[in-house]
Amino acid sequence: MIPAVTRWIAAAGAGVISLDSIINVAFPAMAAAFAEPPERVRWVIVCYVFTYALTAFSGGALADRVGHARVFRVGLLLTAVALTLGALAPTFGLLLGARVLQGLGGGLVYGTAPGIVTLAAPPQARGRALGFLNAGIGVGFTVGPLVAGLLVAHLGWRSTFYVRVPIALGVFGWALAGLPAARGAATRLVAAADVVRRAVLAPGALAFLANASIFSVWLLAPFYLVLVRGLDALTAGLLFTLTPLGTAAAAPVAGVAADRLGARGPMIGGLALEALGLLLLSRADATTSMPMIAVALFAAGFGLGMFQVPNMALIMGAFGGAQQGMAGGFAFLARTLGVVTGVLGLAGLFAARRDIVGLPAAFGEAFLAAAIAVVLATVAAAAPWRYTPRP
Numbered sequence: 001m002i003p004a005v006t007r008w009i010a011a012a013g014a015g016v017i018s019l020d021s022i023i024n025v026a027f028p029a030m031a032a033a034f035a036e037p038p039e040r041v042r043w044v045i046v047c048y049v050f051t052y053a054l055t056a057f058s059g060g061a062l063a064d065r066v067g068h069a070r071v072f073r074v075g076l077l078l079t080a081v082a083l084t085l086g087a088l089a090p091t092f093g094l095l096l097g098a099r100v101l102q103g104l105g106g107g108l109v110y111g112t113a114p115g116i117v118t119l120a121a122p123p124q125a126r127g128r129a130l131g132f133l134n135a136g137i138g139v140g141f142t143v144g145p146l147v148a149g150l151l152v153a154h155l156g157w158r159s160t161f162y163v164r165v166p167i168a169l170g171v172f173g174w175a176l177a178g179l180p181a182a183r184g185a186a187t188r189l190v191a192a193a194d195v196v197r198r199a200v201l202a203p204g205a206l207a208f209l210a211n212a213s214i215f216s217v218w219l220l221a222p223f224y225l226v227l228v229r230g231l232d233a234l235t236a237g238l239l240f241t242l243t244p245l246g247t248a249a250a251a252p253v254a255g256v257a258a259d260r261l262g263a264r265g266p267m268i269g270g271l272a273l274e275a276l277g278l279l280l281l282s283r284a285d286a287t288t289s290m291p292m293i294a295v296a297l298f299a300a301g302f303g304l305g306m307f308q309v310p311n312m313a314l315i316m317g318a319f320g321g322a323q324q325g326m327a328g329g330f331a332f333l334a335r336t337l338g339v340v341t342g343v344l345g346l347a348g349l350f351a352a353r354r355d356i357v358g359l360p361a362a363f364g365e366a367f368l369a370a371a372i373a374v375v376l377a378t379v380a381a382a383a384p385w386r387y388t389p390r391p
Contacts, residue, residue: 005178006116006117006120006178006179007116007117007120007121007129007132007133009116009171009174009175009178009179010072010112010113010114010116010117010133010136011113011117011132011133011135011136011137012136012171012174013072013075013076013109013113013171013175014109014110014113014133014136014137014140015136015137015139015140016076016079016109016140016164016167016168016171017052017079017105017106017109017110017137017140018136018137018138018139018140018141018144019140019141019143019144019164019167020048020102020106020140020144020164021140021141021142021144021145021148021218021244022143022144022145022147022148022151022160022163022164023044023144023148023157023160023161024144024145024148024218024219024222024240025144025145025148025149025152025222025236025237025240026148026151026152026157026160027041027044027219027222027223028222028223028226028227029152029156029157030044030157033157034091034092034095036092037351038223038347038350038351039347039348039350039351040092042219042343042344042347043096044095044096044099045215045218045219045339045340045343046340046343046344047096047097047099047100047103048099048100048102048103048106049103049336049339049340049343050103050336050337050340051099051100051102051103051104051106051107052102052103052104052105052106052107052110052332052336053107053332053333053335053336053337053339053340054107054333055103055104055106055107055108055111056106056107056108056110056111056328056329056332056333056336057111057326057329057330057332057333058107058111058329059071059075059107059108059111059112059325059329060111060112060114060115060324060325060326060327060328060329060330060332061111061323061325061326061329062325063111063112063115063325064115064322064323064324064325064326068112068115068116068119068179068324068325069112069116069175069179069180071108071111071112071325072108072109072112072113072116072175072179073172073175073176073179074105074108075104075105075106075107075108075109075110075111075112076105076109076168076169076171076172076175077105077168077172078101078102078104078105078108079102079105079106079109079164079168080105080165080168080169080172081101081105082098082099082101082102082104082105083098083102083161083162083164083165083168084161084162084165085097085098085101086098086099086102086161087158087159087161087162087165088158107329107332110328110329110332111325111328111329111332112325112328113133113328114130114133114312114316114324114327114328114331114332115324115325115327115328116179117129117130117132117133118130118316118324118327118328119321119324123317124259125259126259126313126316126317127254127255127256127257127258127259127263127309127310127313128252128255128256128259129255130255130258130309130312130313130316131251131252131253131254131255131256131258131309132251132252132255134247134248134251134254134255134305134308134309134312135248135251135252137247137248137251138244138245138247138248138249138250138251138305139248140244141243141244141247141248142241142244142245142247142248144244145237145238145240145241145244146237146238146241147160147163147237148160148237149232149234149235149236149237149238150234150237151163152234152237153232153234194319194323194326195330197318199314199318200315200318200319200330203267203311203314203315203318203334204315204330204331204333204334205334205377205380206267206271206307206311206377206380206381207308207311207312207315207331207334207335207338208334208335208337208338208341209338209373209374209376209377210270210271210274210304210307210308210311210338210374210377211304211334211335211336211338211339211342212338212339212341212342212345212370212373213274213275213278213338213342213370213371213373213374213377214243214274214278214300214301214304214342214370215338215339215342215343215346216278216281216342216346216366216367216369216370217240217243217278217281217297217300217301218243219342219343219346219347220346220347220350220363220366220367221240221243221281221297222236222240223363224284224360224363225239225240227359228285228286228359228360228363229286239290239293239294239297240297242294242297242298242301243297243298243300243301244301245298245301246297246298246299246300246301246302246303246304246305247301247302247304247305247308248305249302249305250270250301250302250303250304250305250306250309251305251308251309253305253306254266254270254305254306254307254308254309254310255309255313257306257310258309258310258313262310263310263311263313263314264310264381266306266307266309266310267306267307267310267311267314267381268378268381268382269303269306270302270303270304270305270306270307270308270310271303271307271374271377271378271381272303272378273299273300273302273303273306274299274300274303274304274307274374275303275371275374275375275378276299276300276303277295277296277297277298277299277300277301277302277303278296278300278367278368278370278371278374279367279368279371280292280295280296280299281293281296281297281300281364281367281371282364282365282367282368282370282371283364284296284360284363284364284367285360285361285364286360308335311331312328312331315327315330315331315334316328316331342370345369346366346369346370349362349365349366349369350362350363350365350366353365353366
């Protein structure tokens with residue numbers, strides 16, 4: 001098997017899952033269609049993300065035993081089925097059920113993709129391999145909001161599900177042809193001792209905070225742009241794209257930096273930049289200039305991208321070669337538990353303050369809370385701590 005082909009397939013599969021960002025711009029239209037308030041729409045995220053958070057870890061551990069390619073393919077097929085059900089959902093409850101099934105598929109893909117790329121790369125190039133994977137994820141996050149603006153404006157929110165079905169099936173076919181179904185190398189099940197170690201939990205905690213905070217952008221920015229600034233779905237999608245674009249642009253740079261400089265410096269710099277972007281967003285109101293909003297959105301995304309690749313490299317390096325599925329699953333578990341916490345907490349804060357201080361101020365307070373969390377993560381990353389990877 002050619003490593004370059006392996007990386008491309010893994011990145012394409014992960015990109016299909018991250019393309020779920022396509023529905024974020026559709027949240028206002030979705031809320032209107034089901035007569036649900038903005039804070040209720042958070043369950044569209046929670047049902048999906050919480051499910052794939054748990055599935056990524058268990059799916060990655062399973063892949064270490066039965067083969068990463070097998071689990072990866074099943075995840076893509078489940079994703080295609082779930083997207084079809086989501087597009088056809090007649091009620092909000094059934095939509096949430098489809099999102100749970102989609103989370104199962106997404107978790108299996110996310111839990112296996114990191115192991116696929118690291119096992120195909122030499123140790124000294126692990127950062128670049130993970131940078132390539134995260135760039136693929138970032139591309140999916142970037143394209144989603146851009147396409148969503150066009151789809152929602154002309155075809156309605158259901159089209160944001162329909163359009164991804166043939167893409168998922170196409171990548172499934174590619175994986176079926178390009179990834180051999182080799183058995184895994186693990187000889188035992190995952191144990192608590194594999195995870196409850198500082199080398200695993202410390203970078204996992206940082207990933208938790210960084211991703212909990214960035215979802216203040218993913219959840220609230222579309223509503224800010226549409227409700228406070230009065231932008232249409234297409235324009236809001238174009239502007240919102242700057243955050244995932246920054247993440248995608250930073251990933252390859254972060255991979256090279258991690259291989260050459262080590263993980264700690266890029267992680268600290270990335271967290272600091274993310275915090276700055278969120279702080280700028282917390283100052284935005286109904287009159288803030290659009291260039292300033294654009295800079296803040298891009299900075300938050302670029303900072304996250306600079307952080308995520310070396311952070312994932314630390315986690316992957318903390319596990320042995322026969323546990324790369326487990327390692328990748330834990331990396332996404334930490335990320336997505338952060339996302340769920342951020343969605344629930346920040347949406348709750350926004351809902352509680354909206355009627356008291358008004359829409360613009362409520363958005364500002366939620367972004368400020370997110371910025372403070374990333375500042376704390378930056379301080380923790382800069383604190384002295386030692387790390388020794390497993391052979």
